[in-house]
Amino acid sequence: MKIGIIGGGAVGLLFSTYLSLQHKVILLTRTQAQASVINEKGILLSNSNRNIKYDVTAYSKFEKLEKQDLIIIAVKQYDLASLMKQLMILPADTPLLFIQNGIGHIKFLETLPQETIYVGTVEHGVKKTEENQIHHTGLGITNIALFRGVREKFTCFPIGIADVFPFRFHENYKEMLFEKLIANSVINPLTAIFKVKNGKLIENLHYYKVLKQLHTEVASVFPEINPKHSLEKMIQICQSTKENHSSMLSDIMHGRKTEVDAILGAVLEHAKEMGQALPVTTMIFEAIKGMEKESI
Amino acid sequence: MKIGIIGGGAVGLLFSTYLSLQHKVILLTRTQAQASVINEKGILLSNSNRNIKYDVTAYSKFEKLEKQDLIIIAVKQYDLASLMKQLMILPADTPLLFIQNGIGHIKFLETLPQETIYVGTVEHGVKKTEENQIHHTGLGITNIALFRGVREKFTCFPIGIADVFPFRFHENYKEMLFEKLIANSVINPLTAIFKVKNGKLIENLHYYKVLKQLHTEVASVFPEINPKHSLEKMIQICQSTKENHSSMLSDIMHGRKTEVDAILGAVLEHAKEMGQALPVTTMIFEAIKGMEKESI
Missing domain, CATH: 3.40.50.720 (NAD(P)-binding Rossmann-like Domain)
Structure with missing residues (x-):
């Protein structure tokens, strides 16, 4: 082929x-x-x-x-x-x-x-x-x-x-893309803000609380996705990639443009279409944009 | 004396x-x-x-x-x-x-x-x-x-x-303490999370959006305080101390315990008494607790 x-x-x-x-x-x-x-x-x-x-x-x-x-x-x-x-x-x-x-x-x-x-x-x-x-x-x-x-x-x-x-x-392509988007929306920006490997988000109990809070907020605008299942999957990803730097952390550390618009920007766009406000997601989005500006 | x-x-x-x-x-x-x-x-x-x-x-x-x-x-x-x-x-x-x-x-x-x-x-x-x-x-x-x-x-x-x-x-002692608490609740944790001097919170437009968002949320549980005046005062502080590291950033950088409980913890306690949920403040509080744990 x-x-x-x-x-x-x-x-x-x-x-x-x-x-x-x-x-x-x-x-x-x-x-x-x-x-x-x-x-x-x-x-x-x-x-x-x-x-x-x-x-x-x-x-x-x-x-x-x-x-x-x-x-x-x-x-x-x-x-x-x-x-x-x-x-x-x-x-x-x-x-x-x-x-x-x-x-x-x-x-x-x-x-x-x-x-x-x-x-x-x-x-x-x-x-x-x-x-x-x-x-x-x-x-x-x-x-x-x-x-x-x-x-x-x-x-x-x-x-x-x-x-x-x-x-x-x-x-179901939507389900597939939404699940990935939810995982990326949480793991990528949080590891970039805290400057930690993926595993820390579940090992540090305070970071884990932040992970759960952001997950709940993001998942709330994707009613097609079972939030319990998507949280479990996210924890599994953190576990199986615990020694990895996420792409967003890596981009920030190397002064490169991140995919924050495609990830959190897309979630916020989707939330807007649904008429929902996501305060924590909005804050995290601006935080990454700000860090991007400082590092590039 | x-x-x-x-x-x-x-x-x-x-x-x-x-x-x-x-x-x-x-x-x-x-x-x-x-x-x-x-x-x-x-x-x-x-x-x-x-x-x-x-x-x-x-x-x-x-x-x-x-x-x-x-x-x-x-x-x-x-x-x-x-x-x-x-x-x-x-x-x-x-x-x-x-x-x-x-x-x-x-x-x-x-x-x-x-x-x-x-x-x-x-x-x-x-x-x-x-x-x-x-x-x-x-x-x-x-x-x-x-x-x-x-x-x-x-x-x-x-x-x-x-x-x-x-x-x-x-x-009025309450007004005095509340104004200081609101300023500390925003400037201290955000500079600690972003690892920046105080001035960056108003120079970087994305960080400034985060500052305003967190200020609005924190100020909402202190109806005694004029939020417009308290935001202006906060901007002045960032301006007049623009080359300074906040005490919380300094504590995190040196692996010391921070005053996050006295500051954001107190805001969350106060909000709870008033029956209000502060999602962004909660997230920032846990973020600092998590960073404290990583740095000490």
């Missing part, structure tokens, strides 16, 4: 490596410099056990993406708007898979001409250390759900690489 | 130096070691202009405090409970002045036998650098109000040292 992947960040590189085991992968990067180093040296993936080199073909020109069997859009949500014009002109029968945080991109997807669109959430822990190097810190699952179109176009994925790069198909 | 001062912290030492210019001061310290070094070497006060040595008599035994014309209690609020038994046996005609943060100590004062009791708030910036050394970083005002008894017992103070160590008398 021919798979195009848009985005040379940590997640785009991660998908490029594992999917290239079974598929013909083309990676689209923003810069020609990154494409060149990948074509020359491959993508180097390290995990706790080993280093592996994957040969992946990379381009920086959008035209090269024509005639793929699937295109995966792996850019951050805040970079999606600038891509929409180019996605519009891709063939209508090419299935697209969007793996962004948040729910803000859903309204964009409505406007696209493609018949089959999937959305996904990525639970892997992965860091980009060089333009062609990633460190796979936590083996996770990629959750996929049909946004519209034909589910069967996707059947290729779970075959063969299920053990090293598993996918799980969900029946 | 014979003045006893209880507490060898930054504020106790500050009062000891300036008041010894006009009065016979006895300082009561917790440890004999601190009393000895003060008796031997005096208290060294530095400010932006100069270093001055003040000769002050210090003791660590409570009995030495009998027969003072005024006793100033300058310990942190969380150390007050352990002093109450000793204060009970001081003469009933000795006026007492309490200069603690918060309002939690007010209920203690009701139980004391002394006829005349004052409460005060201290706006000076002062840091203790050694057991007998302080740095006076910001010249401020000491606000005084009568809690009960006779106001005239206090008239000695504003005479003579008004220019270097000013006092201001307030008619």
Whole structure:
């Protein structure tokens, strides 16, 4: 199967490596410099056990993406708007898979001409250390759900690489995205504000109270989601990634733009549509925006 | 006038130096070691202009405090409970002045036998650098109000040292304490969470939104206070102390216990009595408790 992947960040590189085991992968990067180093040296993936080199073909020109069997859009949500014009002109029968945080991109997807669109959430822990190097810190699952179109176009994925790069198909894309959004809304900003690893949010009883308070408030605007189940899942994530820095903490520490708009911004937008005020979420949102301004 | 001062912290030492210019001061310290070094070497006060040595008599035994014309209690609020038994046996005609943060100590004062009791708030910036050394970083005002008894017992103070160590008398002790409590409830915890100097709370527009949100919530449970006036005063404090680290930030950075119970704890207690829930204040309170636990 021919798979195009848009985005040379940590997640785009991660998908490029594992999917290239079974598929013909083309990676689209923003810069020609990154494409060149990948074509020359491959993508180097390290995990706790080993280093592996994957040969992946990379381009920086959008035209090269024509005639793929699937295109995966792996850019951050805040970079999606600038891509929409180019996605519009891709063939209508090419299935697209969007793996962004948040729910803000859903309204964009409505406007696209493609018949089959999937959305996904990525639970892997992965860091980009060089333009062609990633460190796979936590083996996770990629959750996929049909946004519209034909589910069967996707059947290729779970075959063969299920053990090293598993996918799980969900029946309800909203439920899948909302659950991830709730978890991201709590774990990401709180670890960034407190400057702690994920595990501290459940180990420090005061932080745990804050986690529960923020979770209750965020979950209240997603009546589709069982709050008890979503809290349990959040605690499990903190447990299983207890030694990890969240992406938002990592972004703040490195003076990078965070995904706070795609995450807490989306929750506040959603709450506004429902006519609800979320005081703690609002405060946390502004806190992260303020910290972003101080660190960038 | 014979003045006893209880507490060898930054504020106790500050009062000891300036008041010894006009009065016979006895300082009561917790440890004999601190009393000895003060008796031997005096208290060294530095400010932006100069270093001055003040000769002050210090003791660590409570009995030495009998027969003072005024006793100033300058310990942190969380150390007050352990002093109450000793204060009970001081003469009933000795006026007492309490200069603690918060309002939690007010209920203690009701139980004391002394006829005349004052409460005060201290706006000076002062840091203790050694057991007998302080740095006076910001010249401020000491606000005084009568809690009960006779106001005239206090008239000695504003005479003579008004220019270097000013006092201001307030008619309404609750208003005075509440205004200070509201300011401390916002500036202290937010600077501690964001790890910024006071000025950043008004310079960074996102932090300023958080400041306003927390102020609105805290002020809502003090209907005696004009919220517009108290917000303006808070902005002035951030402006005039913009290069200062708040005491709470300083405590967190140095791994010391903070006054969060006396400040936000008191606000939450007060809100509870009024039957109001303060979600943002609750969250900030737990955040500081959690940070305290991580830093100590």
